[in-house]
Amino acid sequence: MGWWSTDIIGGDTPMDYEDLFKEIIADNYLTNNDITAEQFENMDEVFANGKIESLKLSTDYRSIAYQVLAVMAMRVGAKISQKLKILMISNIKQDEWQYENSERRAVIEDLLDTLATYDARHPVKVTSRGLFEVIFNKDQKK
DSSP states (O other), rough: BBSSSSSSTOOOOHHHHHHHHHHHEEEEEHTTBBBHHHHHHHHHHHHHHHOGGGGGGHHHHHHHHHHHHHHHHHHTTTOOHHHHHHHHHHTTOOSSSTTTTTHHHHHHHHHHHHHOOOOOOOOOOOOOOHHHHHHHHHHHHO
């Protein structure tokens, strides 16, 4: 299917990473179809120390993986260690699509700004347009 929007979770690849990370983090025990802050925090060291094969891929795929990981943590209000936050930011900056698409660049810049100031006091609402929403909006504009 590919990508249907420039949102962080706007395509098959980030959705695959989200499912993979949920499985790793929650060990198949999800609360309301998502991980909990505590579950994420328990896995912080694993992600920060590069013990996940999915984080050792090409630069662009690694960037997407860290984007998804950041969204997952902030969405549930999880604490992110400074080491992991630095890894996230440095890898998110490597997103190749942002250099080709100004809308994607704005999305990446917003994610980086949000992550840089994120303090885990409150969950961050992260919106993402679903495939059918994008299709419906395109049909409405015709």
